[in-house]
Amino acid sequence: MIETSKRSDLVSYPIRDIVLEAKALEKKGTKMIYLNIGDPAPFGFRPPQHVLDAAADALKQNYSGYAPSEGDPELRAAAAACEGVQQSDVFICSGLSEGIDFLFQALVDPGRNIILPNPTYPLYLTKQRMMFGNENFYDCDSIWEPDADSLRKKINKFTKAILVINPNNPTGAVYSRKTLEDIVNIAGEHKLPIISDDAYERLVFDGEYTNLRTLHKDVPLVSGNSISKNYVYPGARVGYLAFHGEGWDNVKDAVQRLCNARLSVNWEMQRAYVAALKGPQNHIVAFNSELKKRRNLLVKRIAGIDGLSVASPRGAFYAFVKVEKKGRWKNDWQFVRELLEEGVVVVPGSGFTSDHNTMAFRIVFLPSLEQLDAAFDRIEGFMK
Numbered sequence: 001m002i003e004t005s006k007r008s009d010l011v012s013y014p015i016r017d018i019v020l021e022a023k024a025l026e027k028k029g030t031k032m033i034y035l036n037i038g039d040p041a042p043f044g045f046r047p048p049q050h051v052l053d054a055a056a057d058a059l060k061q062n063y064s065g066y067a068p069s070e071g072d073p074e075l076r077a078a079a080a081a082c083e084g085v086q087q088s089d090v091f092i093c094s095g096l097s098e099g100i101d102f103l104f105q106a107l108v109d110p111g112r113n114i115i116l117p118n119p120t121y122p123l124y125l126t127k128q129r130m131m132f133g134n135e136n137f138y139d140c141d142s143i144w145e146p147d148a149d150s151l152r153k154k155i156n157k158f159t160k161a162i163l164v165i166n167p168n169n170p171t172g173a174v175y176s177r178k179t180l181e182d183i184v185n186i187a188g189e190h191k192l193p194i195i196s197d198d199a200y201e202r203l204v205f206d207g208e209y210t211n212l213r214t215l216h217k218d219v220p221l222v223s224g225n226s227i228s229k230n231y232v233y234p235g236a237r238v239g240y241l242a243f244h245g246e247g248w249d250n251v252k253d254a255v256q257r258l259c260n261a262r263l264s265v266n267w268e269m270q271r272a273y274v275a276a277l278k279g280p281q282n283h284i285v286a287f288n289s290e291l292k293k294r295r296n297l298l299v300k301r302i303a304g305i306d307g308l309s310v311a312s313p314r315g316a317f318y319a320f321v322k323v324e325k326k327g328r329w330k331n332d333w334q335f336v337r338e339l340l341e342e343g344v345v346v347v348p349g350s351g352f353t354s355d356h357n358t359m360a361f362r363i364v365f366l367p368s369l370e371q372l373d374a375a376f377d378r379i380e381g382f383m384k
């Protein structure tokens with residue numbers, strides 16, 4: 001038997017891992033409703049037409065070579081204009097996923113950590129493990145806003161940066177200005193940079209939204225963004241990192257070398273992202289209004305199910321649902337597996353934290369109102 005590396009043994013991605021089990025059951029005849037992956041395409045949501053046209057035009061033009069490693073100059077300039085930084089502060093990556101990988105590679109030696117929100121988007125957890133970093137989380141309150149006291153307490157001498165995901169995956173929380181100001185102050189006290197994951201920046205359908213780029217003062221900030229969710233085009237695989245403020249020179253140099261080492265990002269799709277950033281933004285109004293309807297249905301249905309509770313999401317398209325009937329299931333995996341038998345695929349909450357006692361699941365509310373209602377009928381029956 002050929003042995004695998006210690007690093008690869010640490011890789012897991014619960015959002016997709018659960019699908020294997022769902023497919024096996026589907027083969028035996030269970031009809032599944034998939035509420036696990038945050039991909040708008042299977043539910044009929046499409047990128048804006050002018051973005052698709054730009055991709056098609058690029059295919060007919062001369063974009064078949066390697067793009068510059070740090071990205072198409074026009075895309076860097078367009079992203080820099082959105083962020084309020086210089087073009088040289090922006091690095092294009094293959095989705096924000098690659099940007100996240102670059103940040104861990106550039107910042108985290110073994111035993112160090114980026115402090116993560118609890119719960120967090122699982123890629124951060126996996127990357128931290130793969131760097132042989134230490135797991136370190138700050139807590140969130142009952143509506144999933146970061147708890148400033150917990151953040152203050154949990155930062156340690158091995159912490160290299162603070163991660164903020166706003167709007168949040170997996171909770172759908174959108175943070176108040178006060179919370180963000182507290183985080184900036186704490187980062188300033190500890191002389192730590194902030195990583196702001198803005199993957200869902202435009203998907204806010206309720207109340208106010210503040211982006212850290214408007215608040216960070218003299219605290220160094222790196223914003224991560226992508227075409228995937230904000231422009232409904234996850235298959236394009238283009239994103240960027242934008243560095244704000246002072247102190248980043250070494251990190252930018254490392255990110256440039258990481259970009260060089262992987263050569264380049266698909267050029268045609270970078271042209272599509274140029275059109276997305278510079279063109280009309282009306283798609284977002286229609287998308288958010290659909291998301292709000294689905295969110296309202298989700299909150300109403302969960303309120304009617306004994307044993308489940310949820311903090312109402314204000315952004316993105318996820319909810320993190322707490323399961324209160326603890327005695328009935330050993331853990332969240334058992335809960336999710338039993339729910340699979342009823343034909344509903346959700347992701348165990350423990351996949352988003354290092355806390356194995358988490359009794360929760362993440363649900364995606366992208367499906368149509370009819371599909372969501374059907375899923376909740378099954379969940380309600382199961383909970384009874």
Ligand SMILES: Cc1ncc(COP(=O)(O)O)c(C=O)c1O
Nearest residue numbers: 095096097121169199226228239
């Ligand atoms: C919070 C968050 N950050 C980053 C990503 C990565 O997105 P992409 O690589 O498609 O840009 C995702 C994808 O779901 C996400 O939810």
